[in-house]
Amino acid sequence: MFRLLPLVHRVDKFSACKVQRFPEALKRRGFRTATLKYAEKEPAPAPKGIPCSNLTIGVPKESFTKECRVAVTPAAVKTLIKEGFSVNVEDGAGAAANFTNKDYEEAGAKIKSKVEAFGADIVLKVRSPAVEEIDLLKEGSNLISFVYPAQNKDLLDKLATRKATLFGMDCVPRISRAQVFDALSSMANIAGYKGVIEAANNFGRFFTGQITAAGKVPPAKMLVIGGGVAGLSAIGTAKNMGAVVRGFDTRAAVKEQVESLGAEFLELEYEESGEGTGGYAKEMSQSLSKLRWTFSTSNVKMLILWSRQL
Structure with a gap:
């Protein structure tokens, strides 16, 4: 029976990287087992970003002819408010979808003008904004919308002048991980x-x-x-x-x-x-x-x- 000395285990609580070291005694006893060495990782730095409490979400009214949808419902506003976001909804944005301003206010949103809705840090829309609406976006803001970039190159060029980050909902791949x-x-x-x-x-x-x-x-x-x-x-x-x-x-x-x-x-x-x-x-x-x-x-x-x- 071989009597093996206990191994020393140290687990980094951040990276879950186990460090195993064999004592020198094993080498002196003639064991040829290779030493398992894992690089000890430094704690991962906290991601740089802006807290949700410092971000504002804007929901403008859809300007496309006969478009009755709205990007955010009052139920979704409650979820965003719970996460710490501030939500600005343009006056009458949900009227065509049978959501009144009072419904949004009861959910925690603030009823604002069109300029204030487009001036938020994150803008949510159903259809892509009109060319004249892009000038209302805050420089460096984020736009989440259906865009169809292959068909709207002029729109993308205009968004680039505002240094906006665009999330095209029509470009989400049809895979299980992105199904939601x-x-x-x-x-x-x-x-x-x-x-x-x-x-x-x-x-x-x-x-x-x-x-x-x-x-x-x-x-x-x-x-x-x-x-x-x-x-x-x-x-x-x-x-x-x-x-x-x-x-x-x-x-x-x-x-x-x-x-x-x-x-x-x-x-x-x-x-x-x-x-x-x-x-x-x-x-x-x-x-x-x-x-x-x-x-x-x-x-x-x-x-x-x-x-x-x-």
């Missing part, structure tokens, strides 16, 4: 549902089939082009309303998802694949786009809902 920040998918889900409701409102008859004493009314036929988040939401909503639903997408993997919702997947014979990266479809060639447009216009007896950008 995926506002794009949540908005697409609502858009698919709302698109079917609007279509039903403008449709000339029932979606579901009806059998009455006066005769039989066949169910509506709907074709949903695009099987992303919005498309699948539209398919599920239309199916629940009793319509006969067909779906189409350039990605073969979507077929199973469409059929799982009870819809029929329409297939076209083409060699090009629409599979992109990050769970999205890629931009297709002009020949396939023309074929898809010809296919959709030939089915004019169907109610067609586009869930993808043309």
